[in-house]
Amino acid sequence: METFVVVGGDAAGMSAASKAKRDDPEMEVVVFEKGQWVSYGACGLPYYIKGEIQSLEELVSITPEEFREERDIDLRTGHEVVDIDPDERTVTAESEDETVEQPYDHLLIATGAEPVLPPIDGLDLEGVYTLGSMSDGKELREYVSRARSEENLDQPDSGPACQFLEQCTGPVGVVGGGYIGVEMAEALTANGFEVHLFQRGDRILKGFSEATSDSVCAHLEAQDVAVYLGESVIEIEGDERATAVRTEGQRVPVEMALVGTGVRPRTDLAEDAGIELGETGAIAADAYRETNAPDVYAAGDCAEVEHVVTGEPAYVPLALTANRHGRAVGQTVTGTPSVGGAVAGTAAVKAFDIEAARTGLLNAEEAREAGFEPVTETIEAKSRAGYYPEGGTVEVTLTADRETGRVLGGSLTSEYGEGAVHRSHALVGAVTEGVAVAELANYDLAYAPPFNTTWDPVLTAAKVLEGKVNDS
Ligand code: FAD
Numbered sequence: 493m494e495t496f497v498v499v500g501g502d503a504a505g506m507s508a509a510s511k512a513k514r515d516d517p518e519m520e521v522v523v524f525e526k527g528q529w530v531s532y533g534a535c536g537l538p539y540y541i542k543g544e545i546q547s548l549e550e551l552v553s554i555t556p557e558e559f560r561e562e563r564d565i566d567l568r569t570g571h572e573v574v575d576i577d578p579d580e581r582t583v584t585a586e587s588e589d590e591t592v593e594q595p596y597d598h599l600l601i602a603t604g605a606e607p608v609l610p611p612i613d614g615l616d617l618e619g620v621y622t623l624g625s626m627s628d629g630k631e632l633r634e635y636v637s638r639a640r641s642e643e644n645l646d647q648p649d650s651g652p653a654c655q656f657l658e659q660c661t662g663p664v665g666v667v668g669g670g671y672i673g674v675e676m677a678e679a680l681t682a683n684g685f686e687v688h689l690f691q692r693g694d695r696i697l698k699g700f701s702e703a704t705s706d707s708v709c710a711h712l713e714a715q716d717v718a719v720y721l722g723e724s725v726i727e728i729e730g731d732e733r734a735t736a737v738r739t740e741g742q743r744v745p746v747e748m749a750l751v752g753t754g755v756r757p758r759t760d761l762a763e764d765a766g767i768e769l770g771e772t773g774a775i776a777a778d779a780y781r782e783t784n785a786p787d788v789y790a791a792g793d794c795a796e797v798e799h800v801v802t803g804e805p806a807y808v809p810l811a812l813t814a815n816r817h818g819r820a821v822g823q824t825v826t827g828t829p830s831v832g833g834a835v836a837g838t839a840a841v842k843a844f845d846i847e848a849a850r851t852g853l854l855n856a857e858e859a860r861e862a863g864f865e866p867v868t869e870t871i872e873a874k875s876r877a878g879y880y881p882e883g884g885t886v887e888v889t890l891t892a893d894r895e896t897g898r899v900l901g902g903s904l905t906s907e908y909g910e911g912a913v914h915r916s917h918a919l920v921g922a923v924t925e926g927v928a929v930a931e932l933a934n935y936d937l938a939y940a941p942p943f944n945t946t947w948d949p950v951l952t953a954a955k956v957l958e959g960k961v962n963d964s
Pocket of ligand 1: 603793
């Protein structure tokens with residue numbers, strides 16, 4: 493009987509463990525997870541903090557007991573793997589009570605990512621938070637509940653806290669304008685906080701198009717979030733508790749600060765074992781997710797992946813990739829070699845009443861480095877037939893290569909529920925298949941008045957960009 497050992501019990505790790513056990517029930521599958529939570533949806537944490545989701549348990553898709561009893565997986569929570577020995581094919585794990593040396597035939601490293609903190613003073617003050625784990629989420633929710641009850645807004649956890657209260661508590665700072673910063677700006681505003689969002693660069697959501705960033709930023713401001721662009725935070729002030737966020741030009745009093753300035757792959761364990769990292773700083777792996785150490789795989793936020801457009805290694809730490817690549821490893825180790833596939837960097841975000849999505853290669857400099865000559869166009873179009881009630885506007889940015897017309901990437905925004913995110917799926921297809929913008933303009937997309945106009949905004953954008961590519 494072969495043994496498959498997994499380090500890390502979330503998206504990548506549990507997908508791999510479950511798939512391996514399903515495909516080969518005889519295989520011994522051992523998962524070490526250093527925390528107590530497994531198979532949780534960190535993506536839901538902003539909505540838990542906001543109050544739309546009432547308990548952390550709701551974010552768990554399969555409980556430890558179900559993994560153990562129903563799936564026959566030897567899941568050891570509270571066990572941190574501290575060493576991998578690829579020559580001896582063993583891992584060493586420590587818990588409060590024991591140190592275990594576990595042999596493996598196949599090993600998956602699925603250790604995820606950790607928050608990157610800026611090199612500034614004040615991060616250890618009380619009232620400074622990050623949001624990378626379930627326990628971070630719990631602490632933040634407790635902070636929000638406490639602040640609300642001190643203001644007599646309502647009892648903590650009594651009903652949805654997301655009724656967009658009049659500003660009544662705070663002020664609070666959000667450091668970082670990535671998707672977590674944006675989602676948390678909404679979650680905190682919904683709970684009555686006065687929110688100040690600081691972004692080092694000149695726009696938020698820098699992975700999206702400029703047009704999308706500008707639209708989301710304008711919407712945040714319309715919701716009374718104070719957005720500070722081009723403001724690098726140099727200190728969080730305070731004696732014991734955070735009292736202000738300081739940038740070169742501003743000093744903004746706050747009662748709490750959430751630092752969401754990106755993540756980096758958690759690679760120490762792999763590095764110590766002589767497993768190679770790639771140029772992105774994440775664990776290098778081939779298409780089957782196998783590292784330079786035989787039968788040692790890496791998947792999810794700790795590993796780099798191939799980009800569908802450039803064919804180069806990329807670091808895109810998102811949930812679907814972790815699930816997909818974990819599942820592929822589970823299949824591979826049970827005798828069906830499977831590739832998890834490349835990524836297009838597709839991502840979505842909701843901010844108050846607006847939604848946005850992006851896919852592919854949008855940054856002109858990165859596109860040029862990859863050998864393309866990017867041409868970009870942004871259009872606005874109605875989300876539904878003009879005569880159909882309600883509806884809104886979809887803004888689409890498309891980028892294509894001047895010489896070949898190949899669609900390189902796209903970014904969309906619309907009012908929440910008006911389809912920016914679902915429309916992005918057509919672009920993901922075009923980007924992944926490498927089709928020319930003229931072909932995209934002829935995609936046979938569905939049409940009915942409640943959903944779009946006869947020419948969906950994606951088709952209109954492609955038509956307009958096709959003209960621009962042909963003229964240039
Ligand atoms: P992780 O989920 O990080 O799991 C790694 C696990 O390994 C952890 O449980 C950790 O405790 C364990 N571990 C680490 N080292 C050891 C060790 N030495 N021994 C034992 N165990 C160890 N992605 C999206 O696609 N869409 C979203 O909307 C989205 N929103 C997000 C919102 C938030 C607030 C956060 C934090 C993330 C969000 N993500 C989102 C990212 C998504 O959660 C991750 O891409 C996904 O969880 C990665 O799964 P993973 O299994 O690779 O790593």
